[in-house]
Amino acid sequence: MKLRISNGRVIDPSQHLDAVVDLFVEDHRIVAIGEAPSDFDDCDVIDVEGKWILPGLVDTAVALREPGYSQKGTIASEGRAAVSGGVTTLICPPNTKPIVDTPAVAALIQDKADDAGMANVFPIGALTQGLQGEQLSNMVALTDAGCVALSNHGYDIASNRVLSRALEYAATHDLLVVFHSDDSSLSEGGCAHEGMMSTMHGLAGIPETAETIALMRDLLLVEKSGVRAHFARISCAKSVEMIANAKASGLDVTCDVALHNLLLTDEVLKEFDGQFHVIPPLRSENDRLTLIEGLKTGVINAICSDHQPHEKMAKVAPFAATESGMANVEVLLPLALRLMDEGDLSLDQLLTALTNGPAACFGLEAGSLAAGSFADFVIFDSTEKWLWNHSTRKSKGLNSGFSGEEMTGRVVQTFISGQRVYKLN
Amino acid sequence: MMRSDPRALQLNEQGQLKHFLTLDGLSKDILTEILDRAESFLSMGEQSVKKVPLLRGKTVVNLFFENSTRTRTTFELAAKRLSADVINLNIATSATSKGESLLDTLQNLEAMQSDMFVVRHQDSGAPHFIAENCTPNVAIINAGDGRHAHPTQAMLDMLTIRRHKGQFEGLKVAIVGDILHSRVARSELHALKTLGVDDVRLVGPKTLVPEYFRDMGATICHDLKVGLDDVDVVVMLRLQKERMAGALLPSESEFYRLYGLTEETLAWAKPDAIVMHPGPINRGVEISSEVADSDRAVILDQVTNGIAVRMAVMSMAMSGQMQEQQAAGDED
Numbered sequence: 176m177k178l179r180i181s182n183g184r185v186i187d188p189s190q191h192l193d194a195v196v197d198l199f200v201e202d203h204r205i206v207a208i209g210e211a212p213s214d215f216d217d218c219d220v221i222d223v224e225g226k227w228i229l230p231g232l233v234d235t236a237v238a239l240r241e242p243g244y245s246q247k248g249t250i251a252s253e254g255r256a257a258v259s260g261g262v263t264t265l266i267c268p269p270n271t272k273p274i275v276d277t278p279a280v281a282a283l284i285q286d287k288a289d290d291a292g293m294a295n296v297f298p299i300g301a302l303t304q305g306l307q308g309e310q311l312s313n314m315v316a317l318t319d320a321g322c323v324a325l326s327n328h329g330y331d332i333a334s335n336r337v338l339s340r341a342l343e344y345a346a347t348h349d350l351l352v353v354f355h356s357d358d359s360s361l362s363e364g365g366c367a368h369e370g371m372m373s374t375m376h377g378l379a380g381i382p383e384t385a386e387t388i389a390l391m392r393d394l395l396l397v398e399k400s401g402v403r404a405h406f407a408r409i410s411c412a413k414s415v416e417m418i419a420n421a422k423a424s425g426l427d428v429t430c431d432v433a434l435h436n437l438l439l440t441d442e443v444l445k446e447f448d449g450q451f452h453v454i455p456p457l458r459s460e461n462d463r464l465t466l467i468e469g470l471k472t473g474v475i476n477a478i479c480s481d482h483q484p485h486e487k488m489a490k491v492a493p494f495a496a497t498e499s500g501m502a503n504v505e506v507l508l509p510l511a512l513r514l515m516d517e518g519d520l521s522l523d524q525l526l527t528a529l530t531n532g533p534a535a536c537f538g539l540e541a542g543s544l545a546a547g548s549f550a551d552f553v554i555f556d557s558t559e560k561w562l563w564n565h566s567t568r569k570s571k572g573l574n575s576g577f578s579g580e581e582m583t584g585r586v587v588q589t590f591i592s593g594q595r596v597y598k599l600n
Numbered sequence: 601m602m603r604s605d606p607r608a609l610q611l612n613e614q615g616q617l618k619h620f621l622t623l624d625g626l627s628k629d630i631l632t633e634i635l636d637r638a639e640s641f642l643s644m645g646e647q648s649v650k651k652v653p654l655l656r657g658k659t660v661v662n663l664f665f666e667n668s669t670r671t672r673t674t675f676e677l678a679a680k681r682l683s684a685d686v687i688n689l690n691i692a693t694s695a696t697s698k699g700e701s702l703l704d705t706l707q708n709l710e711a712m713q714s715d716m717f718v719v720r721h722q723d724s725g726a727p728h729f730i731a732e733n734c735t736p737n738v739a740i741i742n743a744g745d746g747r748h749a750h751p752t753q754a755m756l757d758m759l760t761i762r763r764h765k766g767q768f769e770g771l772k773v774a775i776v777g778d779i780l781h782s783r784v785a786r787s788e789l790h791a792l793k794t795l796g797v798d799d800v801r802l803v804g805p806k807t808l809v810p811e812y813f814r815d816m817g818a819t820i821c822h823d824l825k826v827g828l829d830d831v832d833v834v835v836m837l838r839l840q841k842e843r844m845a846g847a848l849l850p851s852e853s854e855f856y857r858l859y860g861l862t863e864e865t866l867a868w869a870k871p872d873a874i875v876m877h878p879g880p881i882n883r884g885v886e887i888s889s890e891v892a893d894s895d896r897a898v899i900l901d902q903v904t905n906g907i908a909v910r911m912a913v914m915s916m917a918m919s920g921q922m923q924e925q926q927a928a929g930d931e932d
Contacts, residue, residue, distance in 0.1 A: 374812035375624075377724035377748030377783060447725030491703050491733070493723035495746070 177201050177218035178593060179211065183228040183554065188523050189531040189543035198228055200550040203592040207546055223554050226587065229526065231263025231551030233533040233542045235431050236407065236479040237504050239296070240571075242283060243272025248484035248571040250284065253504070254293030256570035258597040260505035261553035261586040262480075264534070264541040265294050269301040270328045276301035276312045278320035285321050293596055295551070297323040297539065299353055302341050308332035311341055315348050323537050324405065326353035329454065333359070335392065342400035351403045351537065354393045356414070357455070361385035366495045368456040372441040378494060381456050383411045390414050394421050397428060405536050406430035408481060410455035412465035419474040429536040430474070432466050433481035434510055435501055439463075439576065449490045449497030450576040453481070467519045470528055477533035478511060478525075480504040484572020502572030506563055508555065509582035516583075550593035559585040609731055611920075613927065618920035619731045619740040620913045622749045623790040631758065631794055637912035638759050638905065644681070645907065654915045655684035658715040662688045664743070665721040670879060671743055671753070674903065675718045678910035684716075702726070703733060710735050716918060717741070724748035724783075737925050739917040741910075747781050752913055753878055754787035756906040758795060760898055761833055763905070764874050768795040774827045774869075776803040776859055777837035777886055780810055780848075784878045785837060793817050803827030804859060807848040824859050828868040836861050836877045836886045852885045862888040866896065874898045 178200040185208060186193045192208070199207040199215055206212055237257060240248035257265050267284065269275035275284070281298045288296035300317030302325040304310045314325050325345060332338040345352050362385035367373040369380025390406065394417065397404040406418060409430050418430050435453060440460050443451045451457060469475040483500025490497045503510060511529060514520045534542035544552060561567065563582050589597035610619040610626075617630065644650060660679040664672055672688065679686045691705065709717070716739040719727045724746030731740040744750040765771060773792055779785045779802045792800050802809050803821045814820055821827035828834060843849050861875065875887070875897045883889045891897060
């Protein structure tokens with residue numbers, strides 16, 4: 176099968192390309208950009224004049240909720256939401272039920288994802304059995320079963336000895352470990368950034384030190400063990416500085432940030448709306464601006480949606496009693512582009528953090544339109560204005576602080592390995 | 601879900617109260633109206649017939665998700681003096697503890713066609729949540745939510761201050777003790793600032809007085825002598841025993857030694873300074889018996905004023921609700 180995508184504006188940070196050129200696809204892969212290969216006279220043509228052609232987005236944090244929490248989402252429903260948002264490769268966390276601490280669960284997730292035929296799905300395996308922070312998981316078996324990294328997710332490993340050994344073991348086999356740096360003795364019971372807003376509204380705070388103390392410990396243990404490390408969802412200005420210093424000293428670490436931490440601050444707490452209950456919490460304006468600066472300077476490698484779908488009732492309660500998380504994967508791109516509208520980031524910086532940036536963190540062959548790459552790409556109408564609400568929503572999750580808002584820009588088609596998996600009606 | 605600022609949520613289109621959720625954002629005029637109306641109810645309490653028909657035919661449900669005897673009793677008395685029918689639901693031991701969600705409980709109560717919910721809940725923002733998720737014609741009165749607000753307590757304290765001091769401008773007020781966990785302190789801070797008190801001091805150790813209160817216009821004092829210096833009003837807060845277990849304080853005795861109100865420490869305040877306490881008091885923990893029982897302490901006045909203030913707030917919110925329903929009916 177041969178396919179020519181013509182007249183679109185191709186933007187690919189991996190090649191520093193931004194030009195109106197044609198894209199040529201053959202047998203799952205991109206074979207050329209610009210000049211047609213010699214044997215492309217007789218091929219299907221899709222004319223996308225006026226639209227953008229982007230590499231398929233790579234999202235480092237999409238909870239699919241399956242197995243175990245199908246009232247919140249399924250691999251099929253969240254996979255569909257992902258491709259409708261232009262996400263063609265996603266990494267899912269190990270906090271399913273059962274937890275991804277056996278090869279069988281990792282295989283189940285990938286089989287179901289293959290059946291659904293939606294985004295490419297890469298699970299993260301549990302670093303310790305049951306995420307209990309006590310016994311090491313079978314890390315190599317999990318990796319052989321398709322896990323791209325190991326993590327204890329949001330569950331703090333209280334024992335430095337266990338953590339240190341887990342990292343040494345992972346380093347032995349050159350495995351990637353994902354950290355959610357959080358000192359649970361400091362964050363326990365908290366539901367909002369510790370600051371004026373949480374104090375005034377009587378919400379138990381999560382201090383910055385809950386993240387930074389754990390991050391410092393984690394960095395020291397990464398240095399000692401030599402493990403490859405990725406820091407997920409940093410939220411504090413100080414964390415950006417600490418990671419910058421670690422990188423400058425030669426440590427092999429990367430990090431990402433959740434999109435909502437770039438767009439919102441704890442100012443939203445005044446409405447007591449549980450849709451804004453996220454972990455790590457929305458922090459101060461200084462934190463937000465420093466995270467954006469971290470993207471500009473390349474200290475932060477990726478922006479993720481931190482997609483966490485919930486059933487309706489999970490958010491119908493007073494703020495502290497709601498479950499944390501937002502489900503934004505399907506509007507990742509229009510929301511991220513708001514950062515460009517405000518002049519905070521260039522289009523190239525933004526797309527790097529959504530495509531080849533995250534792919535590189537996890538060593539995935541994705542996020543690029545270079546000849547030879549998998550033909551994972553997105554046709555995007557950058558000007559369409561549309562309302563994101565219950566009738567246009569794809570995810571099973573109904574939870575987002577951005578629900579009901581007007582979006583600018585919309586994914587119109589998504590291709591994975593040259594096959595169209597999504598087309599806007 | 602609908603999103604709205606709690607400060608806007610509690611007013612109808614004419615700017616009158618239809619819920620009473622927080623003092624944050626309420627105007628000086630509204631706070632003064634509450635005090636004036638409460639003042640008029642106070643004299644009624646001394647008469648042999650203590651009832652007015654302002655809430656006749658209305659059903660008030662006391663929804664207490666957290667145990668409270670004193671606040672619930674004064675709300676009940678206030679509602680009865682307004683001629684309302686009152687139902688007390690102690691939900692701390694009721695359905696929600698069996699897994700029924702807050703929303704399910706509310707929908708059941710709505711189906712009983714109540715007119716007003718008086719809500720106490722352990723979660724900050726719960727009354728706001730209820731106001732947003734209930735049918736619009738039920739008035740919600742906040743009787744204390746988490747650490748967030750206790751607006752009727754703050755207003756009864758304001759009434760007590762006004763009756764003893766005459767006015768608010770130029771007063772110096774110290775609030776002493778566990779500010780961190782206190783919904784009373786937060787509501788008082790809003791009320792005092794709105795009514796014209798510039799000098800509000802929050803007194804206690806750093807573990808109990810977060811620095812962020814400075815951004816809300818308070819002065820923070822870690823030294824009781826500085827905090828009480830020349831003040832007109834001292835508000836002592838109750839110290840819960842759990843605070844020692846949470847490593848916020850070493851012991852009750854050390855707290856008393858540093859922040860306890862005794863005849864000696866009270867001498868740092870103005871000679872005519874009054875002493876208030878939202879109750880129940882811990883004698884020998886935050887306040888000495890001598891001070892608690894002295895004529896400087898106005899703790900029992902607070903209780904009496906509490907009934908009048910709650911009558912004022914309930915009658916105002918009910919009339920704001922009825923006006924809104926009237927307006928909605930006219931549109932139909």
